[in-house]
Amino acid sequence: MRRDIFQAIADPTRRAIITLIAIQAMTPNAIADNFNMTRQAVSKHLRILTECELIKQEHQGREIYYSLEIEKMKEIDKWLNQFREIWEINFNQLDIVLSTIKKNKK
């Protein structure tokens, strides 16, 4: 069982669940209504998301409300940080190219 955050968001159903409960906490039944699969299949996805702490539960009687653990989402952002520098470089290079074009126009 690898069960890291990148593996968690690899599945399109799980990404949809994340987006769904980002707005507001929902019960498994309510979540499952949005998908074309059994409640149990959705439940398995919720289990995986819970295991890697991307979502959290709140028990209320016999119902369980699932909501997004937004802090964990930032880990993906953190991983992307190492590439932002490259984006910036590319942007700056584009900037140089653009100003060169400008100069030549004059």
Added chain:
Amino acid sequence: MRRDIFQAIADPTRRAIITLIAIQAMTPNAIADNFNMTRQAVSKHLRILTECELIKQEHQGREIYYSLEIEKMKEIDKWLNQFREIWEINFNQLDIVLSTIKKNKK
């Protein structure tokens, strides 16, 4: 074959490859040297990354240099955008809490 960007970065080896070639373009052999698996296994990962256009090839004689397609990486960032608003809200709420504590101290 799903082969989308989220499925591509789900595998730790592929994430490592991405990080490796982000710095500079590399040949499959050079890339494979960094992993404890056969060259062919690495080659399969390169194929998957190529198929979803996360990396690009540059042929040079019998060698092929693989490099990162940085623009594609931004798609992950774009997906994260829908959650940034929530981060901000949380941050602002924390701000309110902090200023309330400050006020009560006085």
Added chain:
DNA sequence: TATATTTGCAACCAAAAGGTTTCATATTAT
């Protein structure tokens, strides 16, 4: 108390993933 509802868990199954070995092809070097 008996029944309905909400949920999770286990057993099972087909398909996909990730590795291996073997082989074919193209380019370079002798």
Added chain:
DNA sequence: ATAATATGAAACCTTTTGGTTGCAAATATA
């Protein structure tokens, strides 16, 4: 021309994934 090198592709195998159905437990309702 022959041999070596760099690479990709195919066949194969094991494990993981993502779904199913059936069942058990806890809570709410009649």
